[in-house]
Amino acid sequence: MIKITLQQMQYFKEVAEAGSFSAASGAIGCSTTAVTKAINAIEGTLGQRLVLRGNRGVELTAAGAKYLERVHPIVELARSAEEEAVRQAQPARREIVISSIPSAAAYLLPMSIKPYTQAGGTVRVLSQNSAQVEESVLNHRSHLGILGNGNRLLSDQLKFTLLTKDYFSLVCSKKFFARIEGTETFLQEVKDLPVVVPAQGTSINNQAKIFLRSLGLDRIERRIETDSIPFARGVLEEFPSLCVLPRGIAQALNALGGLNCYSFENISPEISIGIVTRRSSAITPEVRALISNIRKHSDVINKAPHP
Known part of the structure; x- marks a missing residue:
């Protein structure tokens, strides 16, 4: 007789992938208490600890990692079956x-x-x-x-x-600046450049300014505010300037090459x-x-x- 439900398996999979009970509950759309009860029920049924709780989230035990290997394809298969049934019932x-x-x-x-x-x-x-x-x-x-x-x-x-979480980067064009090794040297080279920052009303505008202040670049008076990535790239390519962007966005901006990106995880606010x-x-x-x-x-x- 199967005692562990498919829903409990799904909750365990979400906890393992999200790294915390609260993040898993948010992804599922239920309470943290419901997720906790599901994990406790699974551990009680199996008679062994699967998840170790800590201040920084959760970690799987060896038994938990092994159980995840078994549970993952079951949950995904059930999800696929449900989505396929919905598609057949609602073809449009x-x-x-x-x-x-x-x-x-x-x-x-x-x-x-x-x-x-x-x-x-x-x-x-x-x-x-x-x-x-x-x-x-x-x-x-x-x-x-x-x-x-x-x-x-x-x-x-x-x-x-x-x-996920991201951190800020400073971006400049290779056309005007070669790769500069060392944070202090780089900041000294660019301290007087115009800077492009996220526009007012964007979610990261204030944090970008905090980031500039932490680097000692907040006194740059020539600032261009924009929420257009193509416009930001155009400024970098045409004028000696800097752009402040989250690292993931900076790498996307640099998909065609031609830019240098400098990340600062240790001092950058998390986004x-x-x-x-x-x-x-x-x-x-x-x-x-x-x-x-x-x-x-x-x-x-x-x-x-x-x-």
């Missing part, structure tokens, strides 16, 4: 609207939405600043939103699910990048599958090479 896939800060729209969403569009669905992406993203989701103009620092949402009717949805709205299986795929591809930020 409706349009899904995503509001997104421009940076995430450029480097995170293309791969994430590809499976949905290949299956015949339509995704429309609205490129907006963080305040507009919140408003669009809140007023049902979008099914979900992507923004930075969503843990500071303006409405308690919205829920923020963390995807929480995640998904925002309405608490009171039921999430359809199609949207849930799209959210799952966005989470799957969010490591594009962490995989961005360190300069």
Whole structure:
């Protein structure tokens, strides 16, 4: 007789992948208590500890890692079966609207939405600043939103699910500046350059200014504010200047080459990048599958090479 339910397996898988009970509960859309009870029930049934709780999150025991290997394909198979059944019952896939800060729209969403569009669905992406993203989701103009620092949402009717964290980089053109080794030397070379920063109203504007202050570059008076990545690249290519961007976005900006990126994880504020949805709205299986795929591809930020 099978005593462990499929739902409990899903909760365990989410905890293992998210690294904490609270992050898993946010991803699933249930309470932390429900997730804790599910893990306790599994451990009680198996008679062994699978998860070690700590101040920095959770770690799997050897037994937990082995159990995850078994559980992962079961949960994914069940999810695939459910999504396939929904597709067969509803062959006409409706349009899904995503509001997104421009940076995430450029480097995170293309791969994430590809499976949905290949299956015949339509995704429309609205490129907006963080305040507009919140408003669009809140007023049902979008099914979900992507923004930075969503843990500071303006409405308690919205829920923020963390995807990953990023750090700031300084970007300059190789056309004007060769690669400079050493932080102090680099900062001395660029201390008088004009600087491009995220525009007012974007989620990372204030943090970018804190970042500049921590580097001693806050006294630069010639600042250009923009939320357009192509515009930022155009400024860097035409004028000796700097651009302040999260590392993941900087690497995406540099996809064609020609730029130098300098990261500063030790002194840069963390940028929480995640998904925002309405608490009171039921999430359809199609949207849930799209959210799952966005989470799957969010490591594009962490995989961005360190300069």
